[in-house]
Amino acid sequence: MIKKMQLPLQTMNLVLGFMVWVIISALLPFIREDIPVPADRVAILTAIPVVLGSVLRIPLGYYANIVGARVVFIVSFIALLFPVYLISSASTFTHLVIGGLFLGIGGAVFSVGVTSLPKYYAKEKLGLVNGIYGMGNLGTAVTTFAAPVIATQIGWSKTVQLYLVLLLIFAGLNVFLGDRKEVMVRTPIMEQIRGVYKNDKLWYFSLFYFITFGSFVAFTVYLPNFLVTHFELAKVDAGLRTAGFILLATLMRPIGGFLADKFKPLFLLMGVFIGLTVAAILLAFSPSIGLYTVGCLTIAVGAGLGNGIIFKLVPLYFNKQAGIVNGIVSMMGGLGGFFPPLMLSFIHSVTGQYAIGFMALSQVALASFIIVVWMYFQDKLSVSSKVFNSTGQGILVTDPNGKIHAVNPAFTALTGYTEEEVVGRNPSILKSGRQSKDFYTEMWTEIAERGSWQGEIWNRRKNGEEYLELLTINAVKDETGDIIHYVGTFSDITEQAAAGRATARTT
Secondary structure (H helix, E strand, O other), X not given: OHHHHHHHHHHHHHHHHHHHHOHHHHHHHHHOOOOOOOHHHHHHHHHHHHHHHHHOXXXXXXXXXXXXXXXXXXXXHHHHHHHHHHHHOOOOHHHHXXXXXXXXXXXXXXXXXXXXXXXXXXXXXXXXXXXXHHHHHHHHHHHHHHHHHHHHHHOHHHXXXXXXXXXXXXXXXXXXXXXXXXXXXXXXXXXXXXXXXOOHHHHHHHHHHHXXXXXXXXXXXXXXXXXXXXXXXXXXXXXXXXXXXXXXXXXXXXXXXXHHHHOOHHHHHHHHHHHHHHHHHHHHOOOOHHHHHHHHHHHHHHHHHHHHHHHHHHHHHOOOOHXXXXXXXXXXXXXXXXXXXXXXXXXXXXXXXXXXXXXXXXXXXXXXXXXXXXXXHHHHHHHHHHHHHHOOOEEEEEOOOOOEEEEOHHHHHHHOOOHHHHOOOOHHHHEOOOOOHHHHHHHHHHHHHHOEEEEEEEEEOOXXXXXXXXXXXXXXXXXXXXXXXXXXXXXXXXXHHHHHHHHHHHO
């Protein structure tokens, strides 16, 4: 029963963590009425919670394996009591900065669930499971929508104090409903990092999540204040629109995970980055509120789908190191939410508009699309390579002129010749001399007419031993019909042939 509770419990934990994470950005229009916040420091203040929320994801994901998700969630919620109380009683910009920094713990708990929950489900369901857990992003929508509404009734300070009650309640829920018997993984953190940091896919996934989750966080913290100042919307209206963005992105996350369970994740990710590229270009032209809404909602769909797809990819490529990789990838995503608001604020202060910032997003998304395409075809080549190297049949590939281009390990095992010894030479080095010239003439005539040939042939190993092989030769043609390779596959049938002859003699 406790094990079945972990997905809903940890998802609700993430909802609360994200609710706390964005308190300042959601209530900033109200806070600025009481505490002077210079315009050039608004972006810094809204981005500060993202810093610790990103950096802490690696140790929190690691300790979720060491002591279990239950303990990490309890400690995190108790630790959040301090910054939430400090913000509720803040009277200076410095108070907000200190409190905002430690609010990052709320965002860091994301890596706890993506590390813990895969222990409870089969690999083919992890896309959907991580997608459902990722719906905890909805916490940002809850705060963005509800906090301004409540603040208009009781004031922003008392609104923040309500979160103290929620943190205590959820700390208690984890005490009683958290899994005390979760499987622990105690591999030292540095050993885990050394095992993955040279893998280029780790950094590709980090870049992808930097863009998708970074876009989600950046728009979450940037939209409320931007809509008020740029389009002169009411604060509650701006909060509602931002909540809609968050809700759509959050709902797309499990859909992205589900689709990644059913279809090729990399192919889906191509569509995500094309969508982000087009949407960012649209936003770069500073359109009306209508077109701006279309662009933002497209960003929401792309970011949400991408977030779900990426956390399906991680356990596919990093089965044994999923915990540390989840921490690193999610950290990069969090940092992706830190830099764009600062960049947009700086660009706006210099140029008076946000166009260059959105164009930069479009170009980074386009570059990511190109990388995903490259990874997709690299994977296909990798599969072909694994088949080529692992098959038990000997394989040799020649160019159209008959010079050996490549051989597989089984070729070496069967013939005794290494790849270095045969590449660039003619397969005639294997000839035993038993077949006549007419035999080879008929064989190549059939290949020319039909594109393939199969039959038995005597060849000689490197040590001089003769053996009978079953050989198949196929001509490989390009799109224009020209032959670019010949591929020969063979197996040693000497013993089977001898056994067959012995059986024939006895009968």
